[in-house]
Amino acid sequence: MSLADSLKAFKSERADVVARNAAHSRPANTGPISRTSTPKPSSSANNNEKRTHDAAFASSRGIAGGEIMRLVVGAVEKLKDNDFKALSWLELLRYMSLPLDLRGAKGEATFKRALQSHHRLQYIHAKDSASGQESFRYKPLHPVTNGEELRDYLARLETAQGVPVKELKDGWPDCIPTLDRLEKLGCILVSRSKKDGAPHRVYPDNPRYHITASPTNSNSKTTKSADDPSATTLQEVVKISPDFQTFYSNIRLPANDNDLRAELEKAGLTPTSAVREATLANASHLRFTSRSTAPSTKPYTTTTTPPPPESSVNHIEVSHFSALAASWWDPYGSSRLLHLMNPHRHDFLRRCLSASPPNPSQKLDVLDIGCGGGIFAESAARLSMARSVTAIDPTPECIAVAKRHQRSDPLLMESGRLNYLQTSIEELHNHTTPTANPAGTGIGGGIKQYDIITLFEVIEHIRRPYPFLSSILPHLKPGGWLIGSTIARHPVSWFTTKLLAEDVLGIVPRGTHEWSQYLMPGEIRESARREAELNTSEGLGWRTMGVVYVPGLGWREVKGSEGVGNYFFGVRKRENGV
Known part of the structure; x- marks a missing residue:
């Protein structure tokens, strides 16, 4: 048999196999398969509206959005494990080892756009980067990495919702020992889990947040002082979360202000305003004040040695200007x-x-x-x-x-x-x-x-x-x-x-x-x-x-x-x- 005859026989057998497979996969009496027929949409598909916008992370090369999101999640975890230091775009690409579908200029551009739009990542332009390369940095939920930053951050909060400890750990994994120390010093308030006593939320110890439980109405959230009719109720100042309300409503403030300190100490609390008063009394260089930082005029004070003045150094700003130092004289x-x-x-x-x-x-x-x-x-x-x-x-x-x-x-x-x-x-x-x-x-x-x-x-x-x-x-x-x-x-x-x-x-x-x-x-x-x-x-x-x-x-x-x-x-x- 010649080569031409063998090729002809092979094609004939292949056609028979294709026909048999097609016959098993379609209903009876549907007729032979037409090689020129055009597929028609189902009746249910006719009612579907055409998408008028681009799908998230869509790619002109048909790359699945789920695949890109998987890579984005991996990049976020890598940057988070990098001690919040920036990684250049090239270093990130080498680490991720992109699949074949994403390799090349178009695929990498699609991946970069996905990273730039992620709310937990900070994109640093090449001209703003210390390395002179495009970079990415992980952004924690709260810009807090030490006790000093935590106190400043809490002081700027406009509500009494506090900060969940779980969210603090996002940018400060080992925060628990510092929270315990600051709580003992009376610098912050901490609500804890009833089951194991683990810290749940952190609040600023602000005198405005103290809640007085009414003896006649246990459901009362706030009461105005009889001695100060003009006092602002807590609800007029801040919004209260339920666990914070429960935490402070357990403390019954005495009628006599002279017994206030003893009641607070019984509850295991030390007001931070006492520390501020001692600082202001013994450090004449701390004289500028504002409404947000004014010391309390409550009679309870302390005679402990005042701590040194708080540093004005903002470590986030220091990090920012460190990256700009090289081009300072340009x-x-x-x-x-x-x-x-x-x-x-x-x-x-x-x-x-x-x-x-x-x-x-x-x-x-x-x-x-x-x-x-x-x-x-x-x-x-x-x-x-x-x-x-x-x-x-x-x-x-x-x-x-x-x-x-x-x-x-x-x-x-x-x-x-x-x-x-x-x-x-x-x-x-x-x-x-x-x-x-x-x-x-x-x-x-x-x-x-x-x-x-x-x-x-x-x-x-x-x-x-x-x-x-x-x-x-x-x-x-x-x-x-x-x-x-x-x-x-x-x-x-x-x-x-x-x-x-x-x-x-x-x-x-x-x-x-x-x-x-x-x-x-x-x-x-x-x-x-x-x-x-x-x-x-x-x-x-x-x-x-x-x-x-x-x-x-x-x-x-x-x-x-x-x-x-x-x-x-x-x-x-x-x-x-x-």
């Missing part, structure tokens, strides 16, 4: 607006000093708080009126960049001319020599004081700005100026600094600012008025200057813009009561 990089702002800093400084011009022969000591990479500190050290400039910042990467840039100028290397310190204002006294007979002591019996203290673009990154400002005052000489710049909390500033600058134009790294932490000029001035040693008279002791960024032209002074955007403020410390 005039066209992420710090471009700071370079353009620097001349206006000196202009405003001269205006403040013109109100009370110093002796031309007198040299001034300057303290620059939150110096970053040293843009202002270097320029201030070159001024003829400057005897010394001390620049501090808690970010080690920024201080390293500043010192490296300082070495390029022999003038700045002169002994005492410019000194960089990696520290916070609360710990500065440990690194400096006290000024002879300082007017304000309060820390270790004596501290070094300065003629000018600056904090440019700093205060909006501080979680508790008023205690922070309070800790600065002892370092300022009588007659000296505290000069800063920040952003007003106004819808216009949200549009310009958040939407335009960060999200649209990209001239400021995304996540640099938090609009809710902006301060209005009136808020800073009102806090300064509470200080007897500060002069807040317009022109003589208080000054402001508004500036607006104009693309292509830079910063421009605009009178009257202080309340809607960036502005400078200056307040003078009284000298001889003036």
Whole structure:
């Protein structure tokens, strides 16, 4: 048999097999199979509406959405196990080992879009990344990793719902020992499981949250004090969760306020307001207060030794600026607006000093708080009126960049001319020599004081700005100026600094600012008025200057813009009561 005959016989047998299989799989009397017939949809399919939108994680290559979601979940777990450190996009790709259907530019782009849209991941653009590569970082449910951050976070809560311990563990796995310690110190309230006593929720120990159970009505949630008819009920201030209500309603407050402390101690509680009162009584450098941090006026106090002042360092902000340190001195990089702002800093400084011009022969000591990479500190050290400039910042990467840039100028290397310190204002006294007979002591019996203290673009990154400002005052000489710049909390500033600058134009790294932490000029001035040693008279002791960024032209002074955007403020410390 020839090759042609064999091939013909094979095709004939194959056709017979196909026909037999088709006959078994279709109903009888349906006729032969037509190779040219077009499949028709079922009657039920005709009633289905056509999808008018793209399916989630749909791919033009027909990749299943479930497969992409499986990869996304794996990527989230990998980033979570990476100690909340960022992983570059390339490292993540190598770890995930994508299937064949997803390999290639289109498949990888589909996977990246899925990661960027995930609410538990933070996408870091290459220009904002320390490594210069696109990266991803895991975002915990709550930005809390230690006891200090927990107390600050609870203080900012607007409801009494508390924070579930299970959610805290998402970003702070070993939080239980710290919660137990803070509860024993009376810093927080913890509701626990009745079964095994495990912590369930964490609350701030705020006097406003204390619930008085009515003797005549056990279902009463709150009662107003008979001694204080104007007292606000708890329901008017915050929303109460049921377990929190049960937790505090078990404590019957006595009619006599003198017995209040004993009742609280019987319940195993120590009010944090007592610690605050002791701190304020023994630490004269903590004087700025706000409604949210005001100490309680209850008669119960404590005579225990006050703890050291809380640090103003925000570790989340430190991490953010660490990533930007490498490009700090690039005039066209992420710090471009700071370079353009620097001349206006000196202009405003001269205006403040013109109100009370110093002796031309007198040299001034300057303290620059939150110096970053040293843009202002270097320029201030070159001024003829400057005897010394001390620049501090808690970010080690920024201080390293500043010192490296300082070495390029022999003038700045002169002994005492410019000194960089990696520290916070609360710990500065440990690194400096006290000024002879300082007017304000309060820390270790004596501290070094300065003629000018600056904090440019700093205060909006501080979680508790008023205690922070309070800790600065002892370092300022009588007659000296505290000069800063920040952003007003106004819808216009949200549009310009958040939407335009960060999200649209990209001239400021995304996540640099938090609009809710902006301060209005009136808020800073009102806090300064509470200080007897500060002069807040317009022109003589208080000054402001508004500036607006104009693309292509830079910063421009605009009178009257202080309340809607960036502005400078200056307040003078009284000298001889003036």
